[in-house]
Amino acid sequence: MKFISTRGGECVTGARAIAQGIAADGGLFVPESFPAVSSAELEAMLSMNYAERAAFVLHKYLDEYDYDALKGACEKAYAQFEGGDAAPLVKIDHGLYILELFHGPTCAFKDMALTLLPYLLRTGCDLCGVKEQVLILVATSGDTGKAALEGFKDAPGIKIMVFYPNDGVSKMQKLQMSTQEGENVNVVAVRSNFDDCQTAVKTIFTGEQYKKELLEKGYILSSANSINFGRLAPQIAYYFSAYLDLVSSDQIELGEPVHFAVPTGNFGNILAAYYAKRMGLPVGKLLCASNKNNILTDFIHTGVYDKRREFYKTMSPSMDILISSNLERLLFEICGRDAGRVSSLMRQLKEEGSYSLGEEEKAAVQELFYGDFCGEDETVETIYEFFEEYQYPMDTHTACAMYATDTYRARHEKDKAPVVVVSTASPYKFPQDVMYAITGNDIKDSFKAIKHLNIATAMQVPKNLSKLRDKSVRFTAVADKDKLYPEVLKFIDRK
Numbered sequence: 001m002k003f004i005s006t007r008g009g010e011c012v013t014g015a016r017a018i019a020q021g022i023a024a025d026g027g028l029f030v031p032e033s034f035p036a037v038s039s040a041e042l043e044a045m046l047s048m049n050y051a052e053r054a055a056f057v058l059h060k061y062l063d064e065y066d067y068d069a070l071k072g073a074c075e076k077a078y079a080q081f082e083g084g085d086a087a088p089l090v091k092i093d094h095g096l097y098i099l100e101l102f103h104g105p106t107c108a109f110k111d112m113a114l115t116l117l118p119y120l121l122r123t124g125c126d127l128c129g130v131k132e133q134v135l136i137l138v139a140t141s142g143d144t145g146k147a148a149l150e151g152f153k154d155a156p157g158i159k160i161m162v163f164y165p166n167d168g169v170s171k172m173q174k175l176q177m178s179t180q181e182g183e184n185v186n187v188v189a190v191r192s193n194f195d196d197c198q199t200a201v202k203t204i205f206t207g208e209q210y211k212k213e214l215l216e217k218g219y220i221l222s223s224a225n226s227i228n229f230g231r232l233a234p235q236i237a238y239y240f241s242a243y244l245d246l247v248s249s250d251q252i253e254l255g256e257p258v259h260f261a262v263p264t265g266n267f268g269n270i271l272a273a274y275y276a277k278r279m280g281l282p283v284g285k286l287l288c289a290s291n292k293n294n295i296l297t298d299f300i301h302t303g304v305y306d307k308r309r310e311f312y313k314t315m316s317p318s319m320d321i322l323i324s325s326n327l328e329r330l331l332f333e334i335c336g337r338d339a340g341r342v343s344s345l346m347r348q349l350k351e352e353g354s355y356s357l358g359e360e361e362k363a364a365v366q367e368l369f370y371g372d373f374c375g376e377d378e379t380v381e382t383i384y385e386f387f388e389e390y391q392y393p394m395d396t397h398t399a400c401a402m403y404a405t406d407t408y409r410a411r412h413e414k415d416k417a418p419v420v421v422v423s424t425a426s427p428y429k430f431p432q433d434v435m436y437a438i439t440g441n442d443i444k445d446s447f448k449a450i451k452h453l454n455i456a457t458a459m460q461v462p463k464n465l466s467k468l469r470d471k472s473v474r475f476t477a478v479a480d481k482d483k484l485y486p487e488v489l490k491f492i493d494r495k
């Protein structure tokens, strides 16, 4: 299978697309066509475990990777998850399920892809004959950074550097990153927000001069952000797995549509659901949930993407994003794969701060997606009410998706299709906010909040979060947003 750029400039193998991360024309790599999964194949997947399902889905795209090695890598990646099942589906009520994607090493759904990406990237580089060291630059709103650091720590031939907004991540996220172990890692806080971090990193990626200088020093750049297809591909697998779990537990018949509600920031997770649908999985509506930064909700309602608006810091920081990179991949499909049209929309976004879809394009988006957003008060209320009713504690991001599920159901009473709410983080990753929502107690110390939350909910505390308390801080650097490249040089020149 070949991959093409959403802006038309490139056609490469999957291995190259992953090794490179982003296309040279600034576009994102997308598959030349969507590989189909037949109903016979879906049936065959019923008896597979999670790692086998993941390998099966991945190999549809990455057919030049050795199947057995890929399966071995999936098994190794998902064996790191607590509890035996990497992506358990929890039944809450009739027709309402939660897909828990937070049992990995860093307690957020990013682990689903980032435990596997080192293998995909290393093998991708080997398949392309890349001899240089790989330097991974990551811009993070909190969870990607930690998951990438953990995934890539001490990976041979790879160095990783993470940039996060200094005041834009939770205490727990900051602590997770600043205490990271590994000889090949570096973490820098940026005096700005996530969008600026992402833009600054993208500037390094597309700057010819930077690339040349780094190559002379023996490095090629790659990305662990969800612009890399290697991030997206493993995410497609859990939509298949959740659907198959519904079938094998007799909740639905094979072929019945299922809606997915996804807390959305950079549009990577929900895009993977769309890809699953395009591969033939019976996905119904995609419920795109935002927080107070509701640019995607507006986009789905009006067809206008306008980033000229206030940026809010919320209690769901991994969704505090105004420029959702992966939306470009959806636009490519919505525009009938017209790379010229995508380039022009992206140029308008960059130069004017907004773009508008045509009527037909807007209708196509609305056919696929339902959009709603959840404000700060509603986040607290949703967590509280859900816990009261079902004794199930949710994190602040998942709460946004649950809220959107509630409004969708209230507005579409006749639609009885089951909804799977995608849970993207452990409530223990945001313990103060969840504790406040459930009990009204405002606890300043994260570890105290974890302890109290455990008493209040009886939900098991993830080992990796409780261990954090005893780790020492290794990274304290803070840089201005236009000074990231010098930090990169400092890092790779360090002996």
Ligand SMILES: *Cc1c(COP(=O)(O)O)cnc(C)c1O
Residues within 6 Å of the ligand: 108, 109, 110, 143, 144, 226, 263, 264, 265, 266, 267, 268, 269, 270, 318, 319, 397, 398, 424, 425
């Ligand atoms: C990254 C993240 C999101 C947003 O996912 P996207 O793929 O960027 O849309 C939502 N919730 C949590 C907890 C996250 O870490």
